[in-house]
Structure formats: structure tokens, C-alpha cells
Amino acid sequence: MSDLPNDFLHRFELERAGVRGVLVRLTDSWDQVRGRAEYPPALADLLGRTLAASALFTGNVKFDGALSIQIKNAGPVNLLFAECGSDGQVRGLARWAGDLADESSMLGAQPAPLLAITIDNRTSGQRYQGLVPVEDAHLATLFERYFERSEQLPTRVVLACGDGSCAGLMLQRLPGSVHAEDDADAWNRVGHLLASARANELLTVAPETLLYRLFHEENVRLHAAQPLRFGCSCSRERVAAMLHSLGRSEAEAALRDDGQVEVTCEFCNTQYRFDRVDLEQVFRSGQDMPAAPTQH
Numbered sequence: 001m002s003d004l005p006n007d008f009l010h011r012f013e014l015e016r017a018g019v020r021g022v023l024v025r026l027t028d029s030w031d032q033v034r035g036r037a038e039y040p041p042a043l044a045d046l047l048g049r050t051l052a053a054s055a056l057f058t059g060n061v062k063f064d065g066a067l068s069i070q071i072k073n074a075g076p077v078n079l080l081f082a083e084c085g086s087d088g089q090v091r092g093l094a095r096w097a098g099d100l101a102d103e104s105s106m107l108g109a110q111p112a113p114l115l116a117i118t119i120d121n122r123t124s125g126q127r128y129q130g131l132v133p134v135e136d137a138h139l140a141t142l143f144e145r146y147f148e149r150s151e152q153l154p155t156r157v158v159l160a161c162g163d164g165s166c167a168g169l170m171l172q173r174l175p176g177s178v179h180a181e182d183d184a185d186a187w188n189r190v191g192h193l194l195a196s197a198r199a200n201e202l203l204t205v206a207p208e209t210l211l212y213r214l215f216h217e218e219n220v221r222l223h224a225a226q227p228l229r230f231g232c233s234c235s236r237e238r239v240a241a242m243l244h245s246l247g248r249s250e251a252e253a254a255l256r257d258d259g260q261v262e263v264t265c266e267f268c269n270t271q272y273r274f275d276r277v278d279l280e281q282v283f284r285s286g287q288d289m290p291a292a293p294t295q296h
Ligand SMILES: [Zn+2]
Pocket: 232, 233, 234, 265, 266, 267, 268, 269, 270
């Protein structure tokens, strides 16, 4: 117990049912994400569960890069963003204006919000984005639909947030399992068992104990824990590229009285400062870039 990390991802299989699963729990990293703003409780809860989901989904995708989940225009929430890298680094934030009553004021807002799941593959430079219309106010159900549509894999997701942690548990039915004949029965059975998981169990009980408690007749095979941690991929180069994309006049307009442009990363609060000379460099290096093909 003592060497159990606070932030982890466990893959597992339920061998009898032909089902694979992922269990994640975030405590220290969630504390870092949550501490960046005075989130209203309902928004913190939604952000925590979305962050847990982003980590959960990296468990079943083989890639080198980052998986992000964005919810846009959810009523008073302009943007909610959660990301987990294949290196186990998580980060997230939400921007909102005004009062927030409960989850239905966000996911149930009209016009309907949009949920996007994006996989950025660092090695290939490819980006895949799946969009899910937010048709009802249950986050876990939206994710289940996403997987059923994009991967044609029956999927069950439960998410929890509270008492300083967030957590998620996901099951996916493997295609062509050995027990093909009673697949449907097995899938229904483990779905019911998953639904019996209580939020406080997901948030506090040790992984082996939790999975045994839920699925003890299903021959649980638990893989070693992968540690997760808070981390941000921002860099001075990326901020310079952002300033370059703003254009010279806008970037110069952002110069303060002390002759500096200050950009603070919203994810990790790192401050980047550029003075006039730095800006000159940013735009000069821009001129050295290959010119875009001109249209005639
Ligand atoms: Zn950052």
C-alpha cells in the first residue's frame, strides 16, 4: 500500500468475460489542475471527471503524443480542456463567466455544447479529431457513444470526482473473444457489476481490492500501474510562435510600460517575457521561414 502512487493508470483484463479495462485515479495532479482557478464546485467536478477520462482513454490507445478532450460552449463555460500525454502528463483548465448551478446548466445548455476528442500523434504529426454532439447531460454516456461510434467497441465508462481526487473506470468488449457465444451475457453481467461501483470506492479503494470487489468471478488480470503526473507542454518557442501568429502590430501593442510582453501559461502559470529585442527576433525569424506559396 505504501508505495502505491497517488496518480496512476492500471490496465486490466476480465478474462472470463473477454473484456479489457482501464482504471485511473488522480490526486496530486488533480490538486495542481484544480488549484489554478477558483472553480465553482459543479465546474470543478466536471473538469475532474473530464481529466480522469482523458487519462482513461490513453490506456487503450497506442500512440506517442497527447489525447485531449474539449467541451466548447457549455452554457456559462466557454471552454473546458483536459489532456493526457502518452508520457503520463496531465493538464487541464476551464474558462467560464457568471454563475454555475449544476452540470445540467453546462452540458444541458442550449444551443447544445460540442465535445471534441483529439489525438495528436507526435511521431507522425497526424491529428485525429472525433466530435460528439452533447445530447444529454451525462458525461460518461457521451464517452460511451464516442467509442461505440468511432471504434465500434461496446464501452462502459464510470467517472467520479470528490474528496481531493478524480477517477475513472472503463470496460471495453474485445472483438472475437474466446467466449463468443455468451458474449452478450458476459457483457451485460460486467456492465451491471461496473454500475454497482460507488464513487467513493473509485476514489479511495486500492486498485486490486476495488477490481476484486467488483469483478471477483471474472478472473481479473491486473497490469502494473503506470504513474501519472501533472505536466505542461508549454515552452518559450511555442509562445514565440503564438506571438508570431498574432502579427507584429498586435504583439507590439501588448508591450507594457516596462517594454515587456508578458504571457502567462494558463495551465501551469509559467510566465514568459519578451522585450522589444526578443519581439524583433520573433518577427525576423518569421521572415526567414519559407514563404507561403503565392496564389495567382
Ligand atoms: Zn504551461
